Amino acid sequence: YYATFDNTRVGVLQGTYLVNALGLKSGGGPFTIELFAGAADDNNSKLFFDGAMSVLQPYLTDGRLVVRSGQTSFEEVTTRRWSAAVAKTRLTRLLDEHYASARLNAILSPNDDLTRGLLEAVQAAGYRGSTLPKVTGQDAELASVRLIASGEQGSTVFKDTRELAKVAAQMAHAVLTDQKPEVNDTAQYHNGVKVVPTYLLQPVAVDKSNLQQVLVESGYYSAEQVAS
Template sequence: MQKRIFLIAAAAATSLVLAGCAGGGAGGGAGAGAASATAAPSDLRIGVSLPSQDEERWISDGKAIKEGLEKIGYQVDMQYANNDIPTQQQQLDQMLTKGADLLILAPLDGTALAPQLQAAAGANIPIVSYDRLIRNSSDVDLYVTFDNFKVGAQQATSLLEGLGILNKDGTEAGAKGPFNVELFGGSLDDNNATLYYKGAMSVLQKYIDNGTIVVKSGQDELAQITIENYSQDKAQERMDNLLTSTYTGGPILDGALTPNDSIARGVITALQNAGYGPTLESDPKPMPITTGQDAEIASVKSINDNVQYSTVFKDTRILAEQAVEGAQDLLAGAEPEVNDTQTYDNGSMVVPSFLVPIQPIYMDNIESVLVESGYYTPEEVKTGRLQ
């Protein structure tokens, strides 16, 4: 818990410098939610729309947001869109019809909610974009997220560390390769997927250019490597196809840049089915280095078992807390805390943002980062299942 308090304090300290810099959004900045400023929390209703319950992280986010809002006393309308854009649109329409006073949205498609956003703005309903950026709209009051460019850069750095190219401190470790690596990308309808990719390539490109890393499939553009909806099954299918087309009867795959844990697990399943891993002594093919994101419990167990190499921990407790605090400020007619007023241009405005720190996870820091902070129990790490 001390680590968590430190992260919150550090983020808050940074935000003091920029707290007054937030621009106007759906309700015009400080006036947003002014009509609700004198209302009791129990009289206010907040609509929360998240992408799906297929990924553990969105379930954790939803639980943390709902508990935080209800602790203050707000009514909460929590909906999951089942990875279906029309469903999310319909759910938002229903939230507005039922009298939502504020919306917290993690959009499936950052550009697909224009009618709902315009309706909310017309009713002076503040909008918080949660983790995924709402694009091409000036009707956004606040964006709470992680530094997703840094997430991608960290994934690439972890990959290089696992291959022995870099040390943990970022210095050159001496391994020259060439190493065969395949790249996987996130879902194109998620703005964060572009940020992960750009962050990763900012680290990897020079090693691709100098031949240390070889992408034998030739597929290195985001449009070529994208995995729709971050689907584990689709990731497994793509890895199966790559192994058949490029790695049959000769070259060995050394690593895969995998942008989140569900994609990593799909890739690992395909690799295990193809004989990679520690079990086939007659024809040993070491498990390639794989990365990840979200520190989902199944992948944390996989890291602890020395199968997946790393993940990026994004503490959704802190992110949810920041969303709740931002919602509370907006409903009071106040400016929410921000610590970034330059980075997130959504095509219509630079959205005032609050960025939460990230933490890479390896086998040797699962205990100190995830268990000691209370995020997981030792038994959950051991079994790979939440209790």
Template sequence: MKAKKYFAAAAGAALAISLAACSGEGAGSEEESTTGATTGTESTESSAPSEGGLVGVAMPTQTSERWIADGDAVKAGLEEAGYEVDLQFANDDIPTQGQQVDQMITNGAEALIIAAIDGTALASQLDAAAAAGIPVISYDRLIRDSENVDFYVTFDNYQVGVQQATSLLVGLGVLDKDGNETGETGPFNVELFAGSPDDNNATFFWNGAIETLQPYLDAGTLVVPSGQTDFEQAAILRWQQETAQRRMEDILTSTYVGTDQEVDGVLSPYDGLSRGIITALQNNGYEGTVADGFPAVSGQDAEIASVKLIADDVQFATIFKDTRKLAAQAITATEAYLEGTEPEANNTTDYDNGVKVVPSFLLESDIVYADNIESLLIDSGYWTAEEVASGVSE
């Protein structure tokens, strides 16, 4: 990961905002570093002063570089603000995450920041937190079916789905980058992928994307030759790159191989899935770049391996969610609760977890194409030019 440079920047951003009161293998893959992170039930030791109290931070996995970045950015920012931090990664194992949160409560955490693996699997832990008077901040993924979720920090996930679909339409030439229709009517063969069904965000991404694509599907501009157009058919459990690669290979074998049909584009909601999809396409004879006719594949999270593929015109686009801002907002909300006040919400209507509408703070995201990598990612300090050129984080 980006290590000290990234986390120091995140911590600085977090502190500034608080003071203002506001994997797998395949195409473009890299061996991810877990230096300084935790695995299983191992906890991190904070060297920061602890006068602010203990905050438990539960992250889902280390198989995605973005979750390593999120966890370490939240930890660095909280420590900079004077808190002791217990950061845990659960390696996508639901019982492990439950045990980690239980232990945080036992150890005296005064607040919890949780990015859930399964948004429905932490009811008993949240009950225990509520009984102990511990505020719970749901981080990026909404925790469902519990009244004991105090606040939610995330991006506008429906809009992220809209952006994913928009980038696909741009890649196909149906829209220009300003969102205007070009007059191109296709038909274009597309295949659809969705995220993990136990992640509440996956439904928001899917709904935003499909509602954007639906007029073009109805008009015949887009066609899904596999016929797999339902969320349940498109969903990839745990967002696994290898699972996406296998599904794409199965679709190619069942629908395209031996016919005169070719894939023109793929809706993918996450860069790891995108790399698996691209690998499947390459293994089945698709070559070259998007400019040469390689299928336009969308993505999300601006992972460095995929940013490199975008710069090389192999993956067409991704969605940049600046997780430094997300970490900073989680820290701001935590400080508000621990200081006896309520954090500021900018959405109090849309995020119903099945029991209550959770007050939320939504952040904005951006579409990354090859021609705006520099302005969005390099100039902001998210990645360096050298990292983009190599596809490997420093």
């Protein structure tokens, strides 16, 4: 059995944030965007990317989102070892090569650690305040939660590990007492031998508008942690 979060849904939430932040549904654009994915050898990286692209692709197709680097395939945008330094170096190069006379409006970033490296790259290139690209994240890491509160990072995706622990414990208890664990997915996760019955928890998109409610009022972080 496997307990995890719906990782395709994570990507959908990331893509949806960018669509909403840029006003694409109301006819906004064209806007520039660059795409980043996680490590090529991590199965979750493809799930995150495919989820996001299911939302973004129509706008790429109709020209309201433009990737000036031309790098749009998963293979082109992966980040070795999920390294923030590697992502920062790649974005610095893209900015130098493709954005000397254009502004970068948005970045699809798969997790908070990479996002912080990407923000360092755009800030080094002179982006500040309202000129910062809209950028996604994942994991609600405290350093990035503070950046969301200050308006530098646009969003993250919260995966409440407290709920994951509950499900894992319930699964283990069921197996140990000869019961059948509760699952809600019997299709997505094949380990090369069989499909592993899975319980998918739902991730939550977090931005400045709901940070207090989702992360502080739930007790995941204290107000002092977020403010410091």
